Amino acid sequence: MDSKEGLNDAQIADNIIGVIFAARDTTASVLTWIVKYLAENPNVLKAVTEEQEAIIKSKLEMSNGDKSNPLTWADTKKMPFTCRVIQETMRVASILSFTFREAVEDVEYQGYLIPKGWKVLPLFRNIHHCADNFSEPEKFDPSRFDCIHDPNTFMPFGNGTHSCPGNELARLEMLVLLHHLTTKYRWSLSGSETGIQFGPFALPSNGLPIIMSLKTNSAAT
Numbered sequence: 420m421d422s423k424e425g426l427n428d429a430q431i432a433d434n435i436i437g438v439i440f441a442a443r444d445t446t447a448s449v450l451t452w453i454v455k456y457l458a459e460n461p462n463v464l465k466a467v468t469e470e471q472e473a474i475i476k477s478k479l480e481m482s483n484g485d486k487s488n489p490l491t492w493a494d495t496k497k498m499p500f501t502c503r504v505i506q507e508t509m510r511v512a513s514i515l516s517f518t519f520r521e522a523v524e525d526v527e528y529q530g531y532l533i534p535k536g537w538k539v540l541p542l543f544r545n546i547h548h549c550a551d552n553f554s555e556p557e558k559f560d561p562s563r564f565d566c567i568h569d570p571n572t573f574m575p576f577g578n579g580t581h582s583c584p585g586n587e588l589a590r591l592e593m594l595v596l597l598h599h600l601t602t603k604y605r606w607s608l609s610g611s612e613t614g615i616q617f618g619p620f621a622l623p624s625n626g627l628p629i630i631m632s633l634k635t636n637s638a639a640t
Contacts, residue, residue: 445514446589448620450596451627452512453504456559457601458608458629463504463561468601470500475602495594503561505593509575511559513544514620518577543574544621606631 426434457464474494482488517540526533533539548556552572553563576583583589606629614624 444620446592448514448622449505449508449512449589450593451622452514453508453593453597454600454606454629455608455623455627456508456511457504458606460559463559464601467501467504467597470498471598471602474498474598490595490598494598495591498594498598500561501594501597502590503564504597505590506564506573506575507559507561510547510553510573511557512621513547513575515575515577516544516617516621517542520581541574546572546574603634604631605634 457467474490474497478488478494479486520539520541522533522535522537522539524535546552549572550556552568571578574582576586576589609628609630610625615621616624
């Protein structure tokens, strides 16, 4: 195909479908952990809910009480704390524990030679749980993302030219779901299982049984 020629409709659809299917398990895994961490950290859940309900109240005021006004792209830009909750979840849970890469040339790293052609296995979970990168790495603390961290210390979607092309779509999906989840429902964990299973993505052992109920005094109702 000519390098100046654009993609046709079928090729565009194929690329979009590829991103959606590739993100199915990973996004679902992150959302599972978010539900768990919010249930375990009521103050964080309260802060997320307040942020999301403020958006609803603002939209109601601007539309004279029209509750059918849907969430917009601009609304998702008003969710800084919710974004930090997503970031911290991806750090603590590290859904993508590692990836495979190949050295395209000889590389010397800290006195070690990595020959061209060797396979390299970056361990994202180790990076995200390193105390040199994040203080108290096992603690769930969204406020740690109030500041910018050093490059290559937070890579939930990989890094560089081969990083996940669907990362913005995944973030958007999680923001939209959390908006509706936190403003309309409340839940509690059912069971005491705290382990992790890898299959291949990190998930709570035996899934995450929860008990859900409609939220009372919701701004969304």
